[in-house]
Structures are given as structure tokens and as C-alpha cells.
Amino acid sequence: MTHETNTPATGTARRSLLTAGAGAVLATGCSRLAPASDRQGGPSATATTQGADLTPGAMTLFDDPSYNFNGLLALGASGAGAAEVGEVLTAVNAINRAGMSAQSYVTTFSRLGDRLMAPPEGGEPDGQTTRFRALRAAQYYGQALFFVLGSDTPGDEERLYKAGRAAWDRFCSLCEPPPVTDRVPYGNTPLPVWFFRPDGSGERRPTVILTNGSDGQNVDMWTYGVPAALNRGWNALVYDGPGQGQLLFVDQVTFTPTWEKVVAPLIDWLSRRQDVDTRKIALTGLSMAGDLVPRAAAFEPRLAAAVAMPGCVEPWRGFPPEIRQILRPGKAETNEIWNKEVVPNLPEADAATMKKRFEPFSVPAMLAARQGKIFTDFYTPARAVQALTITDVVSRIRTPMLVLDYEGEQFYPGQPRELYDKLTSPKDYVKLTAAEGAQLHCSPMAPQLHCEVVFDWLQETL
Secondary structure, three states, X not given: OEEEEEOOOOOOOHHHXXXXXXXXXXXXXXXXXXXXXXXXXXXXXXXXXXXXXXXXXXXXXOOOHHHHHHHHHHHHHHHHOOOOHHHHHHHHHHXXXXXXXXXXXXXXXXXXXXXXXXXXXXXXXXXXXXXXHHHHHHHHHHHHHHHHHHOXXXXXXXXXXXXXXXXXHHHHHOOOOOOEEEEEOOOXXXXXXEEEOOOOOOOOEEEEEEEOOOOOOHHHHHHOOHHHHHHOOOEEEEEOOOOOHHHHHOOOOOOOOOOHHHHHHHHHHHHOOOOEEEEEEEEEEEOOHHHHHHHHHHHOOOOOEEEEEOOOOOHHHHOOHHHHOOOOOOHHHHHHHHHHHHHHHXXXXXXXXXXXXXXHHOHHHHHHHHOOOOXXXXXHHHHHHHOOOOOOOHHHOOOOEEEEEXXXXXXXXXXXXXXXXXXXXXXXXXXXXXXXXXXXXXXXXOHHHHHHHHHXXXXXXX
């Protein structure tokens, strides 16, 4: 782990690319695990090479690094009770025996979720058994949900989301005390929230708002923050924002670049509660939310601290340069390139990757994907991703900020350091490493260590 602290006083031609085959481009730069180009624009290692280097031996559950990364996330969640090592490894063996594919992955994990939502054989479960079976079911439904667009049944996406949500809600209802639930006003679509407290005493406490990324589910916020907060006497607020959870899969609301307008009503809601110390409200952001959180901090002065996990200033750079080159100034030209030169050359697996990566930014893209089709309008969601760039607002941040980085960061290499260097507020930089088993985007194998770093910093900062 490397740690820095600072408290300041005040390419290739498009035509040749496309004739080489878009599938090869996606295989090296657009899968779940694949690296983007670095911030100097130079090439990174391929996904296969990087995955093999950083997930040796027992860390290689699947040969395909994108599936392997998801499997490691499930395995890592075991420490928080959001998975079971034996269940995950049994599912991995079953998938490998059946032949690694989106279909085998989705079928295996969704059936595991179904089994856990049913009573166990041989007896009546007590509340704790039912509670944690539901939490694990939420994890496994989330695993199936991630790859469903590449399966034989892409239309199951909303059903799988709702199954995972039902499991999460059952888990929450059996917590002691159960989280306070509400719908916080936001535009035309309120934000569902779950407010966890260590107890029902009403004591005024510091509070962390946990922000998910572009494809995480509520169960991930449990793994990456809720128990860590409660065990330290903090409150924790989990929510679905635009492009996430219920707002995406049911309400069909996509990401917004003005995340401060999402955070502000959450702080308003918290500020009306007697058990919240309004001087000590922190905001964390996992995965792509490492871009959303700094944006919110730049415009929301009521935050006492913020954590980007990892830091990100331009999510668009998370796509390989060859894909970014498709985007032209004009919509018509861009979409002609996409539909006539790229889409016809996309292998099935790579098409599924593109569907998944663009659905949080385009309702038509999501609905087409559920019908087994790839979107025809590349221009609109690409511009929506571009709009998340925050390089011009980082200098506005006055909130103390922790920026996390990871050895082998696949999606935003170089960007955590770039965010840290641009910050003029009190700041810290921590890089988690393979020597600790905490490598790769969001440290999938070490969420407990991840939470220790984050909450030790929050405790010290506040």
C-alpha cells in the first residue's frame, strides 16, 4: 500500500482499425476487466495478460478475465456475509463444467439465488438464517444480472433485477434495527433510500452516503461500507441514483452529469433527522462513482469529507481509443460508422459488452438489448458518457478528499493520480496492491481491507 498526504496552504486510422476487425479491439479494451489506454495515450497490456499477471493460481476462477473479475467480487463479498465461499466455488465449478458462457453463468447464479430465497431443507429457518440467505441471494441475482444481456434470455433483465431487489428488501426487513426506507424527491422520479443505524437510540452520529457505480447493486454497498460504518458507530445511507438500480432497470432514468443535484436532496433528507450529525456527513463513490463523488463535492458545500474509489476524471477514457474514435462531431456520421462499419463486425460476446456498458446512458439502448438487439444510436450515449468529464471542476473542490487507486486498475488507469494531482483541497492518496491481495478495480478480493482504509481515513478526517 502506498500513501501520500497533502494539505495545501490555500492513433491508428479509423479505416485501418475497422478493417482489422472491431472484435479484436473490444477483446483488448472494452470487456468488464479490460484495460483502457493510459493517461498518456499509450497502450496498456491486454486484458488476458493483465488478468493472468494479477490473478495467479487460485485467483483464476475463469479463463475469461471479465467473468473472473465478477467471480472474484462474489468471493470477496463473503467476508461481509454477502456470499459464501463454498457456494461461489461450487457455482464456478458448475459453470466451467457446463462450458464458460453468459448463459451458463446466468443460469447457475440465478438458480442459486432462487434456492436461497426458498426455505432450507430439513427445518424451519430462524430470522438470522433467512436474513443472510436473502443477502447472499441478492449477490447471486446481481451476478446473473450483469451478464444476462449476453445470454439467450436478455429479456430477463428486469425480472432478475426485481428478484435481487426483493432479496435485498427481505434482508433489510430482518436487520435489527431495520433500515429506515423512503423515497427522496428528485425530479420526476424519487430516489429509493435505505438508512442504516447502529441502534434505535436516536443518538446523533456521523453519516456516510454510499454511492454505487454504473453496474453495481445495493448488496455491493453492504460489502463496501454498511457494516464498516455500523461497527464504528456511524449511520450509512444506501440509495439508487439515476442510471442505477431501480431508477435504471424499472423507472428508466439514465445517468446525469450533475451529480450534486442527486446528493443535495439526500443531504436535505438526512438533515431533517435528529440522529444525524450534519457537521459530519461524508460521501463515498465506488467504481465509476469515483467520478460522481468529486463532481458532487465541487458544488455541495455541506459534505465534510469525500472518497473516490478509485479516482476518475473522465469515464469516456475507460473505453479504448479505437471505440472513442467512432464518435464524430455529427450524429449522422457517427451513427453511420457505428452501424455500417462496426456493428457488422462485432462478435456476439463483444456486442453484449457494448450493450452492457452503454445501457446506463440510453434507455433505447437498454430496451433494444433486452430484445437481443444492439443499439443503433451510438452518438447519444457516447455524448452522455463524455458529459461526465470533471476535469474543469476539480479545482472547485474544498472538501477533504481521499483518492484510492489499485495496482492493475483496469478501467481508469492513471486517472486516480490525475484527480489527486488536480485537487487543491486537503487530500490523501492510497494505492492498494497485489502484495495485500487488494489489486484490480475496487479490490474485489479485499473489500474488508478496502473498508479499513476508507473508514480509518474518515474517522481521522472528521
